[in-house]
Amino acid sequence: MDNLAKDINLANTPLKINAESQEKRVLCVDKTAESDAPFIIKEGAAEIVVLSSKNVFYNPVQEFNRDLSVAVLTLFSEDHNNNISIGRRKQTDKTLEEQPKNCDLAKTLIAGVKYENGLNILEALSASGLRSIRYAKEVPGLNSIVANDISEAAVTSIRANIAHNDVNHLVTASHSDAVLVMYQHRRYQDRFHAVDLDPYGCPSHFLDAAVQCVSDGGILLVTCTDMAVLCGNTPETCYSKYGSISLKNKACHEMALRILLQCIESHANRYSRYIVPLLSVSADFYIRVFVKIYTSAAICKESISKLSYVYQCVGCETMTLQPLGLCNKIGPKPSQTKFVLPHGPPVDVLCQHCGHKHRIGGPIWSGPLHDTDFVVRLSTHIHTSTFGTLRRMEGVLAVISEELNDVPLYYTMDRLCSIVRCQTMSILSVRSAVLNAGYRVSYSHANRMSIKTDAPMYVLWDIVRYWESQNPIKMERRQNVSEAILSKKQTIKVDMTVREDANPESRQLKLVRFQENPLRYWGPGTSVQENKEEKRIANQGKKKKKRKPDLSPDKQETFKISKQDDKDM
Ligand SMILES: [Zn+2]
Known part of the structure; x- marks a missing residue:
């Protein structure tokens, strides 16, 4: 199967897509939809072979998500390799304990080269393998990547792409249930340094396995696309999936991030583990969180102070947080902490501003969403690479670094x-x-x-x-x-x-800070996009035809003129 890509006559591919603009790439996918010949999509340093336009495992809108993941993993890999190097040098040179910070071994690592002590990454729901291949070609200091998918067609595509990109030495295709693969790597020595979950919709049923197969200090990268559930449209579904009630309000996208973090923390706590968020991003139609996972039963007890219920007034939408617990530090050690249950509720029966009642949502993660130092490092790092969505990354990270954390x-x-x-x-x-x-x-x-x-x-x-x-x-x-x-x-x-x-x-500085108008193919999944696109073309001009002319006195003149124009044409 690894030779599949060679069997495809790439010389006859209808196009080779330049990574200059997202819009251009979408148009290219359109063109090939008419023919069924294989073609190539290029993103970052990776190329993916699309065997059939009817079965495209590629979502161009998520390029921002992938660029961000590459950047985060690069910094994570730098830290990982520096720590190994410091550990080794400490064993031979005791004086090094004085100045371990300035170790720059990681800077000498090369992307695409296998390092025995490098990162082991799992992409549990790989689809085309694009993400894994980009990691292999763009993130330095890796040892191995497992690109897994349950779909046979997806695994065929992954294998073709591994061979086409010549990353056999780093990426291995796996045809299995994602949960099974993760449970098989629960043992301490088998764990991954990084686990990437990018499901279609809700990731909650993968989280129990995911929090167990990440090594201590490892990183978990999770995407959610079921924003309607997380943003308060169906709070009952949100509770069944994430163990938290979502509320409808203008802060719903941040609330979605906090519900997801709460959900990961709750899964991690069951195994005496806890999370430290590095970066949490709400973008387009999805949210993406990057969290580190550590093990400590003592610090797990502090979780109650990082979670809160939200009281929201039904009249004026004022939100008040009620922490689940409070912890008072009585010494520097984690064990020297006293836990107190807070008094509640934090609001009167009726809202003090408008006299209406309250709804109760949550619990949500009320700790920091980001590690500010990490975000600042990331903002500097992204300029050392050529990301397709660099302008947007620059803008979003700038706003995040200014946020009150x-x-x-x-x-x-x-x-x-x-x-x-x-x-x-x-x-x-x-x-x-x-x-x-x-x-x-x-x-x-x-x-x-x-x-x-x-x-x-x-x-x-x-x-x-x-x-x-x-x-x-x-x-x-x-x-x-x-x-x-x-x-x-x-x-x-x-x-x-x-x-x-x-x-x-x-x-x-007029940076691209927020999402610009959605491009075509906006939304999760490619099959949905095709339907949307057909619908868009079918609906073209429909509203215009239905719209009645505005016959108010100041508009009548304009209307007459345009009628006249029609006749002239
Ligand atoms: Zn109110």
């Missing part, structure tokens, strides 16, 4: 204004008002209108009240929640003078 969740200014039915204010004015009141503020990478702040909610409502007093709404619009909030007295003196530090560096 100790403040869970966020509000959006447009939503707060729409709750009281007033005009939306500018994001810089709001950020300045929060800073002028003496609190911190940042964006969240998950929403371009986000206000992530440690200011109490009454401060945000005071800012909204002050804004409304300057731009009053009609009295008849002041009803229910709007009236309850606007009729309250100001508690702080609001100063909306715009400050320079309210405009973060990532915004000043």
Whole structure:
């Protein structure tokens, strides 16, 4: 089967895709859909052979996800190889304990070369093998990669791609159930340094096996694409899959990340293991988390202080967190910690801002989403490689490095204004008002209108009240929640003078910070994309045909002219 790629007459392939633009690549897939000849898709340093256009295991929109994974694994590999080197040198040279940080052995490692003490990676749901091949060709310091898939067609594709990319020495194809492969590697000496889970939908049924087959200090990379479930459309399904109730609100994408982290932590805790998130990203139609896994029964006890329930007012959507537990450190050792159960609930029966009741969601992960030092290193590292989505990586990582890592969740200014039915204010004015009141503020990478702040909610409502007093709404619009909030007295003196530090560096530099308009093929899975594309073509111009002309006096003239144009044509 390894010779499969050689059997394909690649000279006759209809196209060889240049990795310049995602749009271009999508168009190329379109063209080949008419013929059924094999063709090649190029991404990063890898090329994948697509045997039939009807069976494409390739999603171009996830290139950002793969680029990010390559970058994260490269840094992880550097750390891993440096630690091995330091360990060895410590054995021979005791003085090295004084200056172990500046070991740069990892910088000399070469991608594509096998290292006996390098990383062992498992890609549990490999599909085309593209991700594994990119790791093999772009991440230095690897020992082995297992590219596994349960589908026979996918494994055929993986084998063809391994041979085509000449990475037989690093990548092995595996045709098995992902869960089975992971359970077979639970023993200490068989564990992987990195396990990548990129399922179609929910990863929860892989997590029990995944948290057991990662080595101590190893990394788990997990994608979720079932955003409707995680974002509060079906909280009952979210509970059955992730053990947490999702809520509908503007911070739902960050909440999705926190529900997933909570789920991984809960699986890890069963085996006296715990997670440390390195990077958690919400992008396009999916979320992706990179977490390290360690073993310590004592630190597992601290998990209750990293998880919280969320009380959300049904009227004004104010969110209040209730931690599951509190831990007080009485000494430097993990065992010197005292655990206390907190008093609750953290809110009154009725919301203090609008008088409505609350819904309870969670538990969610309320600890840090990222390791800020790691994110800063990553931001520097990405410029040493040529990633297809470099501009977006640069922008997203810049926003993440500016995020308030100790403040869970966020509000959006447009939503707060729409709750009281007033005009939306500018994001810089709001950020300045929060800073002028003496609190911190940042964006969240998950929403371009986000206000992530440690200011109490009454401060945000005071800012909204002050804004409304300057731009009053009609009295008849002041009803229910709007009236309850606007009729309250100001508690702080609001100063909306715009400050320079309210405009973060990532915004000043005009980086690509948030998702741009979705490209074609946007969404998980290729089979779905094909249907979407056919539907898109069939629906072209449909709305235009249905739309009735606007016959208001100022528009009638325009309409007449366009009718005339039609006749002329
Ligand atoms: Zn309320």
